[in-house]
Amino acid sequence: MKSKQILITGASSGLGLSHAIYLTYKGHEVIGTYKNRRDNEILKEIFLRDHTRYKYSNKKESMLKKGKIFISQDIQEKLDFLLDQITFIPLDVTKSQEISHFITNIDDTAIDVLINNAGIGYFGPVEESPIENWIHQFEVNVLGYVRMIQAILPQMRERRSGLIINTASMAGMATIPFQAGYSISKAGIIRLTDSLRTELKPFGIHVTTISPGDINTSFDAATITLHKAEAKYRSDEIASMIQEIPLQKSSPYYTRSLIVWTNIIQNLIISPPPMKVSKKITQVISTRNPKSFYTAGSLLQTTLLLFLQRIISREFFLWIIAKFYGV
Numbered sequence: 001m002k003s004k005q006i007l008i009t010g011a012s013s014g015l016g017l018s019h020a021i022y023l024t025y026k027g028h029e030v031i032g033t034y035k036n037r038r039d040n041e042i043l044k045e046i047f048l049r050d051h052t053r054y055k056y057s058n059k060k061e062s063m064l065k066k067g068k069i070f071i072s073q074d075i076q077e078k079l080d081f082l083l084d085q086i087t088f089i090p091l092d093v094t095k096s097q098e099i100s101h102f103i104t105n106i107d108d109t110a111i112d113v114l115i116n117n118a119g120i121g122y123f124g125p126v127e128e129s130p131i132e133n134w135i136h137q138f139e140v141n142v143l144g145y146v147r148m149i150q151a152i153l154p155q156m157r158e159r160r161s162g163l164i165i166n167t168a169s170m171a172g173m174a175t176i177p178f179q180a181g182y183s184i185s186k187a188g189i190i191r192l193t194d195s196l197r198t199e200l201k202p203f204g205i206h207v208t209t210i211s212p213g214d215i216n217t218s219f220d221a222a223t224i225t226l227h228k229a230e231a232k233y234r235s236d237e238i239a240s241m242i243q244e245i246p247l248q249k250s251s252p253y254y255t256r257s258l259i260v261w262t263n264i265i266q267n268l269i270i271s272p273p274p275m276k277v278s279k280k281i282t283q284v285i286s287t288r289n290p291k292s293f294y295t296a297g298s299l300l301q302t303t304l305l306l307f308l309q310r311i312i313s314r315e316f317f318l319w320i321i322a323k324f325y326g327v
């Protein structure tokens with residue numbers, strides 16, 4: 001496949017970092033944006049952690065056993081080289097001025113693919129979640145995507161080619177309890193994509209979503225760091241992460257929230273690795289006419305979930321989701 005120039009937002013950890021490394025490995029030119037600069041040694045550490053297989057030796061006590069690493073020997077050996085090949089540029093997707101500055105300082109006429117990936121996830125009951133959290137949630141997860149699309153579209157429209165991949169989530173199809181704001185933002189991204197597909201059809205620009213199920217990244221740890229700026233995350237510290245639930249013990253929602261929070265944190269670490277999504281994205285990039293919606297993740301959380309949603313009543317479906325999270 002011809003090498004493409006690919007712009008990925010939020011490439012400093014998790015899925016974005018994995019896409020940047022894998023697409024570079026596949027011969028593409030990648031510009032990865034970041035909010036917090038991390039040096040290559042830290043990026044390597046994050047990438048290897050996110051691709052380590054974990055198993056519970058005692059789930060109740062959150063005791064984990066480390067297994068092998070999911071990525072090929074070849075990628076592991078070339079990791080330093082691959083990271084050196086990626087152009088990392090700072091960019092906060094909530095800041096329109098930073099985006100304009102960024103666009104004028106890169107050769108935007110060469111961007112073939114935009115992967116909107118930067119995202120955050122607040123946790124908490126609707127009643128108690130401060131409005132500032134809701135605003136920040138939508139600023140990053142929805143308006144951040146819109147700002148990037150508005151910035152990149154003029155040159156894609158002029159060239160009559162281009163691909164925009166919006167990262168949604170299976171949470172956009174099945175709401176996660178106590179993550180209403182996050183789920184709404186991801187459902188919104190699916191709708192945004194559908195709307196854009198029709199708008200951009202005459203201009204030869206393709207738009208699609210990728211909706212991952214749970215993926216083993218530091219995503220919910222990032223949720224915690226929003227509340228505890230200096231918090232460090234290590235996979236073997238899962239028990240202490242659970243204690244860091246961003247909710248007061250006096251909350252009437254505390255007990256049920258803690259059950260859901262514990263399930264989210266405990267499930268994430270044994271979920272499929274980001275590379276699973278990166279491989280799907282690489283396939284989508286090489287497809288002539290991408291579909292509007294792709295999933296990636298465990299079979300249960302993607303294909304089976306969508307199938308169930310089609311054949312059972314909405315109430316029964318919501319009951320199953322609640323049971324999955326333990327409430």
Ligand SMILES: NC(=O)c1ccc[n+]([C@@H]2O[C@H](COP(=O)([O-])OP(=O)(O)OC[C@H]3O[C@@H](n4cnc5c(N)ncnc54)[C@H](OP(=O)(O)O)[C@@H]3O)[C@@H](O)[C@H]2O)c1
Pocket residue numbers: 009010011012013014015016034035036037091092093094117118119120121140167168169170211212213214215216217218219220222
């Ligand atoms: N992990 C999952 O289970 C999962 C499942 C479905 C969908 N997703 C989606 O996948 C995407 C990536 O998540 P992840 O799991 O890889 O999480 P992650 O490891 O926390 O990565 C999130 C990335 O977004 C960046 N970011 C956050 N706020 C930003 C801002 N204001 N401006 C620019 N960049 C910002 C972060 O930068 P800093 O680190 O520098 O703050 C980081 O690079 C998100 O959209 C998420 O909703 C994740």
